[in-house]
Structures are given as C-alpha cells and as structure tokens.
Amino acid sequence: MAEIKDPENTIIITLKDGPVVIELLPKVAPKHVERMKALARAGAYDNVAFHRVIEGFMAQTGDVEHANMEKNYNPRRSGTGGSDLPDLPAEFSRLPHSRGSIGAARSSSPNSANSQFFINFSENSFLNGQYTVYGQVISGMEHVDKIARGEPPANPDRMISVKVAADVA
Numbered sequence: 001m002a003e004i005k006d007p008e009n010t011i012i013i014t015l016k017d018g019p020v021v022i023e024l025l026p027k028v029a030p031k032h033v034e035r036m037k038a039l040a041r042a043g044a045y046d047n048v049a050f051h052r053v054i055e056g057f058m059a060q061t062g063d064v065e066h067a068n069m070e071k072n073y074n075p076r077r078s079g080t081g082g083s084d085l086p087d088l089p090a091e092f093s094r095l096p097h098s099r100g101s102i103g104a105a106r107s108s109s110p111n112s113a114n115s116q117f118f119i120n121f122s123e124n125s126f127l128n129g130q131y132t133v134y135g136q137v138i139s140g141m142e143h144v145d146k147i148a149r150g151e152p153p154a155n156p157d158r159m160i161s162v163k164v165a166a167d168v169a
Helices: 030-041
Strands: 010-015 018-024 052-054 058-061 101-104 117-120 133-139 161-164
Touching: 010 030, 018 030, 030 133, 030 161
Parallel strands: none
Antiparallel strands: 010 018, 010 161, 018 133, 052 058, 058 117, 101 117, 101 133
16 A cells, blocks of 8 residues: 555545555545545545446445445446535636546536545546546546446446544454
8 A cells, every 4th residue: 555644535436356545635636535534534524435436537435325225236227316415516626637646527517416426447637627626546546447338237346335534443
C-alpha cells in the first residue's frame, strides 16, 4: 500500500482483489470529503455494488439506498438512490478527471451529488468542470481495473469495506 500522509483524509476500500487507497482532497471539495468519511464511518458503503462500470471510462458505486444488502440489490433500481443525507452543492475545481480520480456522481442537476461516486479508468477531460473531483487513488488502481464491467454488471463486484484510514488499527 501507498504511504498514507493524512490518515484522516484517506479512504481504504477493500475489493475482492485487494485494497484501494484514496487520498481525499478536503481543500478542493470539503463537503464531498466530509460526506464520504461520514458514510464510510457509518458502514453505509460496506457491501455496496459497482452498478455501472464502463470499459475505458469509469466504475460507479455508492448507491447506499438500493445496493447495500444482497437481498436489496435490484439492477433496475441500483444507481438511482443516494443516502438519507441531503444532496451536496457542486464543488467544481480545475482538477482534471484523470486516471484514478474520484468524481461525485449526480443527476442532471449540478447540486444533486449525494453518496454515489466514480473512479475514472482513464483521462475523461469531457467531465472537467462539470463533476466534482474530491479524491485520487494513490495505490490499488490495478484492483479497480479488475472490477466487472456492465450497466449493470451481470455479477457486480462490491466494496467489501470502506474505512477512513485514521480508524484502521
């Protein structure tokens, strides 16, 4: 794993193939960073499916409303929900949607991001300035690359656990 410089602003996502370490960017998108940490600490992201995974584009997850429990997973509904917390205002920046960057998923309204996020597989400059970037994978991108593809995948991969590094013993 990568050297963790700021454990309070680092997320560790455990996937079937290994850990993914994400450095969060609180100076760039403080509200999105706080939301991800709050949901991680509540265990809301644990066992949530990657419901939209497009080769060469991105892997989307975080629908804690519809994809949290195996019995609740419905491929037709997954990707349409958020959390019970209010939506977040856009925190656009000049940071690019580069490989390994974390973006906030949203509806057509810029201020509709909630719990869902995506990890970019490649440079997706067409998203720049339109979706909030609030983190960067610093290790484990090879595990992200192995996530099952599909919209939704027939057999979706899941985030086994999502933890704030400061909380991991």
